[in-house]
Amino acid sequence: MTRLEVSNFNFRAIGESGNLGKTWIESCSLGNSMAQSAVVRYRELDALRGIGAISVMIGHFMVAFHTESEIWHKPILEMIPYCLGLAVYGGHSAVLFFFVLSGFVLSLPAVNQTPQTYRVFITRRFFRLYVPYLFALALSIMGNLRWHGPLELTPWADHTWSQTVHARAVVEHVLLIGQFDSAQFNTALWTLNILLRLSLFFPALCWFVLRVSPWTSFVTALGLEAVSTYFQTHKGLNSYILTLHATAYVIIGILLARYKDQLFSWAANLPRLLATGYLAAGLVMFWWGSLVFQLLVKLALHHNPRFVGFDLVIGFGAAMIMTFSVSFKPLSTLLNCNIPQFFGRISYSIYLIHSTVLFALLHEFGKAMPTPILFCIYVSTVVAVSMLFNFAVETPFTTFGRSITRRSSADITLPNATEAAVEVGSDQLTQRLLAHEIDAAS
Numbered sequence: 001m002t003r004l005e006v007s008n009f010n011f012r013a014i015g016e017s018g019n020l021g022k023t024w025i026e027s028c029s030l031g032n033s034m035a036q037s038a039v040v041r042y043r044e045l046d047a048l049r050g051i052g053a054i055s056v057m058i059g060h061f062m063v064a065f066h067t068e069s070e071i072w073h074k075p076i077l078e079m080i081p082y083c084l085g086l087a088v089y090g091g092h093s094a095v096l097f098f099f100v101l102s103g104f105v106l107s108l109p110a111v112n113q114t115p116q117t118y119r120v121f122i123t124r125r126f127f128r129l130y131v132p133y134l135f136a137l138a139l140s141i142m143g144n145l146r147w148h149g150p151l152e153l154t155p156w157a158d159h160t161w162s163q164t165v166h167a168r169a170v171v172e173h174v175l176l177i178g179q180f181d182s183a184q185f186n187t188a189l190w191t192l193n194i195l196l197r198l199s200l201f202f203p204a205l206c207w208f209v210l211r212v213s214p215w216t217s218f219v220t221a222l223g224l225e226a227v228s229t230y231f232q233t234h235k236g237l238n239s240y241i242l243t244l245h246a247t248a249y250v251i252i253g254i255l256l257a258r259y260k261d262q263l264f265s266w267a268a269n270l271p272r273l274l275a276t277g278y279l280a281a282g283l284v285m286f287w288w289g290s291l292v293f294q295l296l297v298k299l300a301l302h303h304n305p306r307f308v309g310f311d312l313v314i315g316f317g318a319a320m321i322m323t324f325s326v327s328f329k330p331l332s333t334l335l336n337c338n339i340p341q342f343f344g345r346i347s348y349s350i351y352l353i354h355s356t357v358l359f360a361l362l363h364e365f366g367k368a369m370p371t372p373i374l375f376c377i378y379v380s381t382v383v384a385v386s387m388l389f390n391f392a393v394e395t396p397f398t399t400f401g402r403s404i405t406r407r408s409s410a411d412i413t414l415p416n417a418t419e420a421a422v423e424v425g426s427d428q429l430t431q432r433l434l435a436h437e438i439d440a441a442s
Contacts, residue, residue: 043344044325047335049101050343052094053350057382059091060187060358061375064157079295087287095191096311097286097318099246102195103253104260104322107206111257118203120405125199127401133192135393136352137173140185141165143356147363160187161359179238186355193239194246205247209254217255221248221312229309237308245308249315256319267327275328282320289313349386349394357382 062085086093109115116124144165150158160183172180173189176197182190198205209217228245231237237245256263267275293310325331334340343350361378369377 042326043341044332044335045101045105045322046344046347047337047340048097048322048325048344050340050345050347050350052097053347053354054343055089055094056091056188057350057354057379059089059094060355061378062089064151064153064358064362065371067154067156083288083291086291087283090287092311093286093290093314093318096249096314097321098191099195099249100253100256100315100318101322102198103250104257105253106202107210107254107257110206110210111260116405121203122199123405124401125196127397129192129196129199131397131401132348132352132389132394133189133196134174135389136356137185137189139353140189140356141170143360144185147360149363151362151366153362153367156187157359157362159183160185160355161363179240182239186352188351188355190239190242191246192352194243197243198246198250202250205250206254209251210258214255214259217251221251221315224248224251225309225312229307232308245311248312249318252315252319256322263323264327267323272330275324278320279324279328279331282317282324285313285317286321287317289317346383346386346390349390350382353386353389354382357385 106121144161148161148164150162152158162184165185169180169184172178173182173185176193182193208220224244225248228237228241228248231241267278270278290310290313293313294306297307325335358378361374361381365374
């Protein structure tokens with residue numbers, strides 16, 4: 001990476017006048033028309049991604065020892081400690097955040113009028129997501145070969161590595177085709193199945209969201225959630241319905257990218273007290289918004305349905321948190337500290353590796369070791385192995401995928417999943433962003 005100065009190129013905010021400019025499909029043949037532009041790394045989003053991965057990691061440890069469905073059948077007052085703890089181990093909200101973040105960062109080239117060809121996009125996603133997925137899958141299969149059988153802890157913990165390895169299950173996990181038990185080897189890999197499927201049609205989805213009005217996109221997201229909830233209540237969820245479910249949150253991310261200049265500028269110019277209030281509202285929506293609707297249904301109907309449609313509140317909370325993480329200086333400063341940035345760098349490796357480490361420890365020690373000691377060993381092992389995995393697998397293959405698709409040495413690419421072009425101007429947000437590290441892809 002080499003340091004560069006930001007040029008005086010002004011990016012037009014897509015959506016200001018209804019002229020959406022060039023999008024993914026229309027612009028595939030334009031070549032490098034934006035060579036003058038610069039990219040700004042949204043390091044805050046890296047940190048949020050790391051925090052989300054930690055939340056998933058802790059959440060899976062919790063459900064290995066505590067059955068969530070039993071908690072939901074308790075009186076509401078007895079559920080309060082669990083509900084408050086979702087701010088730490090709310091892995092479900094973190095997964096939805098990953099979908100919103102994916103929609104945001106993957107649409108930035110089109111929003112900033114620096115679109116990639118479909119070949120470039122798919123090639124980079126292949127090496128960024130799929131190749132590390134294969135390595136993580138191999139580690140999980142080796143673990144399953146060594147340990148298998150029920151743990152007799154919770155139904156969730158007894159599901160993964162419950163039986164020996166079969167060749168058909170391995171082929172299904174490698175090819176990601178059809179319906180298969182995505183939690184058999186690694187309980188976290190089901191989201192990778194969805195993200196890889198979404199990658200195939202993401203350019204078309206991005207084109208649609210940038211072409212139509214925001215209200216049309218919003219109604220589309222609502223419709224996808226309505227369809228998902230219908231199938232959940234009538235026929236049950238499967239990977240295809242979950243893909244529809246995830247698409248709603250990708251749409252939210254694309255909308256955030258489409259209006260990022262307006263939203264980031266608005267948030268940056270709010271009085272600090274008001275900005276703090278908006279951020280607090282976003283956090284409440286993200287951690288407990290869906291939960292509130294579920295509790296209301298429990299009070300009204302006296303049973304415990306968990307409708308996936310309620311999760312839209314989490315998606316909008318995630319978008320608010322992303323907005324204020326970049327635009328609200330106190331939060332931005334906190335997220336740019338070394339520790340959040342460190343976990344942001346290894347977040348994908350944590351997500352891929354933690355389940356294998358967890359089930360290896362559970363099978364090796366089970367109930368023989370005190371839970372607090374097991375938890376400390378679990379966290380430290382996950383971090384250590386994730387650092388090694390990031391160094392040996394994730395970073396080299398991501399870099400390789402980027403290098404073989406670089407069209408010319410002058411191309412501006414996205415060195416990390418959370419980099420974006422920025423409009424150069426004189427407003428408060430620009431001055432804040434220019435203080436961040438600005439890199440050009442070497």
